[in-house]
Amino acid sequence: MQKRGRFAVTVITHAFDALAKSEREAFGAPDHPVLVVQHPIGTVKSAEVIKRADAAFDKLVDILLAPEAARAKVA
Amino acid sequence: MTVLQSERIEAGDDLWVVQSLFEEKGWSDGLPIIPPTVERVERMLAAVNRKPDEIIGVVPPRWSPATVEKIAINAVMAGCKPEYMPVLLAAVEAITDPKLNLYALQATTGGPAVMLIVNGPVRNQIQLNGGSNALGEGWRANATIGRCVRLIQRNIGGSYPGTTCKATLGWPGKYSICVGENEEASPWEPLHVDRGFDKNTSTVTAISADGSTRASDLDSSKAVGILTNFAQRMEGPSGPEAIMVICPEHAKIIAGDGFSKMDVKKFVWERAAYRMKDLPDETFAQRVKRRTDLKLTRDSVIPVTDKPDDVLVVVAGGDGSQSQYIHVWGQSTPEGGSTRSVTKAVRG
Numbered sequence: 001m002q003k004r005g006r007f008a009v010t011v012i013t014h015a016f017d018a019l020a021k022s023e024r025e026a027f028g029a030p031d032h033p034v035l036v037v038q039h040p041i042g043t044v045k046s047a048e049v050i051k052r053a054d055a056a057f058d059k060l061v062d063i064l065l066a067p068e069a070a071r072a073k074v075a
Numbered sequence: 076m077t078v079l080q081s082e083r084i085e086a087g088d089d090l091w092v093v094q095s096l097f098e099e100k101g102w103s104d105g106l107p108i109i110p111p112t113v114e115r116v117e118r119m120l121a122a123v124n125r126k127p128d129e130i131i132g133v134v135p136p137r138w139s140p141a142t143v144e145k146i147a148i149n150a151v152m153a154g155c156k157p158e159y160m161p162v163l164l165a166a167v168e169a170i171t172d173p174k175l176n177l178y179a180l181q182a183t184t185g186g187p188a189v190m191l192i193v194n195g196p197v198r199n200q201i202q203l204n205g206g207s208n209a210l211g212e213g214w215r216a217n218a219t220i221g222r223c224v225r226l227i228q229r230n231i232g233g234s235y236p237g238t239t240c241k242a243t244l245g246w247p248g249k250y251s252i253c254v255g256e257n258e259e260a261s262p263w264e265p266l267h268v269d270r271g272f273d274k275n276t277s278t279v280t281a282i283s284a285d286g287s288t289r290a291s292d293l294d295s296s297k298a299v300g301i302l303t304n305f306a307q308r309m310e311g312p313s314g315p316e317a318i319m320v321i322c323p324e325h326a327k328i329i330a331g332d333g334f335s336k337m338d339v340k341k342f343v344w345e346r347a348a349y350r351m352k353d354l355p356d357e358t359f360a361q362r363v364k365r366r367t368d369l370k371l372t373r374d375s376v377i378p379v380t381d382k383p384d385d386v387l388v389v390v391a392g393g394d395g396s397q398s399q400y401i402h403v404w405g406q407s408t409p410e411g412g413s414t415r416s417v418t419k420a421v422r423g
């Protein structure tokens with residue numbers, strides 16, 4: 001999406017960090033911002049998921065508002 | 076003379092040293108490999124009329140091109156014979172078809188294998204077993220073709236357990252799971268004919284598979300009994316598809332009682348169900364959210380797959396009343412599911 005001119009952030013849990021790195025390299029986008037949240041999600045109670053989502057949302061806003069060159073660092 | 080593009084590495088003649096090198100490089104599935112020397116790779120390439128640099132598919136998660144040469148290298152490493160190459164090329168075409176969604180299979184915590192089902196004359200030409208112990212050990216074609224595809228997923232695709240492959244447990248099928256349909260002992264048309272291929276065309280079907288349950292039944296002499304027992308093994312949703320591997324003795328009884336393959340699918344599909352009334356509140360609520368299109372209530376029953384025809388029926392095995400249910404990894408979705416099996420013709 002980023003190559004098509006639309007800014008994108010990928011949200012993953014930390015268990016998939018290495019996979020995300022591999023993907024960024026495979027697609028020639030090493031600086032593509034990835035927002036990492038705590039693993040797991042699937043078996044966590046809804047209240048905890050909402051808490052994590054709220055925290056992640058704040059970080060997502062920080063990434064989106066950061067200057068383009070600094071976005072990967074923020075993530 | 077064939078011009079090979081791959082990097083050459085000097086490793087000497089000591090097999091133990093070569094094994095250590097491949098382990099260090101991460102190029103092995105844990106079992107010993109056959110060193111892919113130039114001469115061996117060229118012999119493999121000579122078995123097909125393809126250019127070594129022809130790209131058969133692109134393998135995730137590294138999204139690297141699987142050229143004929145790279146496939147041949149992995150075929151040598153897996154212990155394949157050159158005559159398996161046409162099957163391997165079809166298998167790579169199948170696993171890299173977007174419908175299979177190999178990226179998801181490679182990355183998920185679910186840890187599925189890619190199961191290969193081979194149909195048509197090639198089975199007998201390369202002695203690919205569909206009879207006794209068809210899902211077990213003992214036949215080089217079954218063992219090494221399945222293994223080669225796994226090595227391709229790893230060495231070309233970059234799927235490494237613990238980092239890019241996130242399988243929580245995996246299962247032994249991930250080493251190799253490749254079976255021929257026992258067409259000669261089947262009372263029905265084989266899988267590839269169901270899918271529109273001529274009976275004399277050879278095909279490879281790739282499907283996500285993440286575990287097997289024995290559907291043994293020594294007590295039933297009628298189709299209804301065998302299929303009811305089979306359906307009980309299938310309770311709980313499978314992925315977008317499910318696989319019934321029916322042994323010839325069961326198949327003969329079932330067909331003898333007048334059941335077509337579609338009758339088998341319908342019978343099992345109507346019974347292999349997941350009852351919402353049995354679920355704890357939290358799990359029920361999650362199921363409702365996951366499939367809003369189904370409008371689930373406490374009285375709902377979720378069948379093993381969305382449609383009866385999503386149950387694959389394959390006849391395999393030798394003597395005995397021992398069939399198996401193979402669970403398919405993946406989510407059913409309103410759009411048709413996160414993965415679908417793919418069948419490709421074997422060419423030269």
